[in-house]
Amino acid sequence: MILSKHIVHLALISLILAFQSNFAQEDLSQKSKQLNQIRTEIQQLEKVLSAKSEEERKSNSTLKNLSEQVLLLSKIIVSLNKDETKLNSEIENLEDQIEELETEIKQLRENYSNYIAWIYKYGKAAPLMYLFGSQSVSQALVRYKYLSAITESHQEAVNNIRSKIEIKQQITERLKEEINKKEKIVSAKLKEKSRLENKKSQREIILDKLKSDxxxxxxxxxxxxxxxxxxxxxxxxxxxxxxxxxxxxxxxxxxxxxxxxxxxxxxxxxxxxxxxxxxxxxxxxxxxxxxxxxxxxxxxxxxxxxxxxxxxxxxxxxxxxxxxxxxxxxxxxxxxxxxxxxxxxxxxxxxxxxxxxxxxxxxxxxxxxxxxxxxxxxxxxxxxxxxxxxxxxxxxxxxxxxxxx
Known part of the structure; x- marks a missing residue:
């Protein structure tokens, strides 16, 4: 009965983590499509710009082209910023869960250690001596129920420790995945920011040339x-x-x-x-x-x-x-x-x-x-x-x- 509770609890946690991961993956996939669409628009604008002659590149149309690219790159960066903020929140939440589990595991281990220390001190026969030392049958029944409850409680503690360790391992794996995603987003954001600054510099040059025109x-x-x-x-x-x-x-x-x-x-x-x-x-x-x-x-x-x-x-x-x-x-x-x-x-x-x-x-x-x-x-x-x-x-x-x- 205790073991089945442990399995059910572990299965539920696994299901929740899997659902959260799938939901996040779907959301990420949708956003990825949107960003790819924006990147395609930028590529088309760059293609138009590269086809222009040196003289044409000093025109209003070039200024518009670069301004439009600046907006599209800004949209990408805003989207990546939102993803990074969301992942930071998720990482913080997972770290809190791990910290909480570590505290619980530590407490459970301490409690179980006390039980093991008692068994070690008085020997494995201590519970039987306690039972056979009863003065009457009714006292023996009471002591038997008490010992059974202790045994069941400590078996549950063992299963609890195992369960929480497995849950911690699952959450730790999820944490690694989220940190990896964040690193990719930070890298992509730096790349897009560099492109944005480059387009703004090009735009600035054209602006200066056209101001007197x-x-x-x-x-x-x-x-x-x-x-x-x-x-x-x-x-x-x-x-x-x-x-x-x-x-x-x-x-x-x-x-x-x-x-x-x-x-x-x-x-x-x-x-x-x-x-x-x-x-x-x-x-x-x-x-x-x-x-x-x-x-x-x-x-x-x-x-x-x-x-x-x-x-x-x-x-x-x-x-x-x-x-x-x-x-x-x-x-x-x-x-x-x-x-x-x-x-x-x-x-x-x-x-x-x-x-x-x-x-x-x-x-x-x-x-x-x-x-x-x-x-x-x-x-x-x-x-x-x-x-x-x-x-x-x-x-x-x-x-x-x-x-x-």
Whole structure:
């Protein structure tokens, strides 16, 4: 009976460890596919770039190509960072389990050693002498039951020690696997970071060459006009996705009180964005508005453009912050504004952050006010963050929402 309990306990632990390992493997496989897809996109961009002539490599299209590669590499690094954090947590958990098992094994061994010491001191016949020394049959029965209980207890202790040693061995093997995975991720991350720095350096060279090129600047301004249309399309898509999500939530609630996991996030749990008008913290720690909301005239090129948000001039590599609690709903690359991040807030409000690099969030991440989402990227006009606020399909003047400096 004791042995069967030991086998069942060991089997259950093995099953749990195997399930955890399989689940982690499936998750890893899915992420691996996503990363391979991103790497394929980078390879395609590199192929296009390598086909260009020396003169063509100094053009806007090369700048866009490199900027897009920078975003894709940033996505890979963010994903690898998340995997590393998850593995660190798993490794810490396994180490805690091993430490706990070692303490339990030590205690069990000490208890068993006391029993063995007693047997050694009084001899193997001690239990029989104790039994035959009874004054009556009833006392003998009581002593027999007592001795049987002790024997069974110590047999259970032996099985317990064996069981815990085997479990410890299994967990130790799992720990080795997780440490090996982490080492591979750290190595891959270093490699991708090196590639990222290389692409950024190439991009910097092209930027410096194009800064004095009026045609290049004019082209970027034209791209911004197109970019606003693309941003509007993304906002429309997100609004439609949110409408469908709410409809599915309502349907699920009608069917049962239980909600599917994929529909459980609820923006109503976030801080109320609509009451933050005039109170929003700035998306950069220092900077000033260099292009205001609405119509703007470029004196250098004598052109008028419509700005759906504001452009904030700031220091090189300044950190960009989420202005309020929300969920990262889109990360994309758009000509004119480069890498953009869109965060959805309570009440169908969205904030758009353009000209980013070293993006440190992923789609689906929940962020708080003040969460770092990336750094400002250099453009032909300098270190400028493009910032927009939308309520459903309507763009708002961000300066009305941001706290006065």
């Amino acid at each position: 009026q045609l290049a600047i004019a082209k970027e301004i034209e791209e911004k006009r197109i970019a606003e249309v693309q941003i509007k399309k993304i906002i429309d898509r997100l609004n439609e996705e949110e409408r469908k999500r709410k409809e599915m939530l309502r349907t699920e609630r009608l069917k049962s009180n239980k909600l599917e996991t994929k529909f459980t996030y609820d923006y109503d749990n976030y801080e109320n964005f609509s009451v933050l008008k005039g109170k929003l913290s700035w998306p950069v720690s220092s900077g000033k508005v260099v292009r205001q909301f609405g119509e703007n005239k470029n004196k250098r090129l004598n052109t008028i453009t419509l700005n759906y948000g504001i452009d904030i001039g700031t220091k090189e590599s300044s950190e960009i912050y989420s202005v309020a609690e929300g969920r990262v709903s889109a990360i994309d690359w758009i000509p004119g504004y480069g890498s953009i991040v869109i965060i959805t807030h309570r009440g169908d409000f969205r904030t758009v952050y353009g000209h980013l690099e070293e993006i440190s969030v992923a789609e689906g991440d929940v962020v708080k006010s003040g969460t770092v989402i990336g750094k400002v990227s250099k453009s032909l006009e300098g270190n400028i963050l493009h910032f927009e606020i939308w309520e459903e399909r309507n763009y708002e003047n961000p300066e009305v929402w941001l706290v006065r400096k």
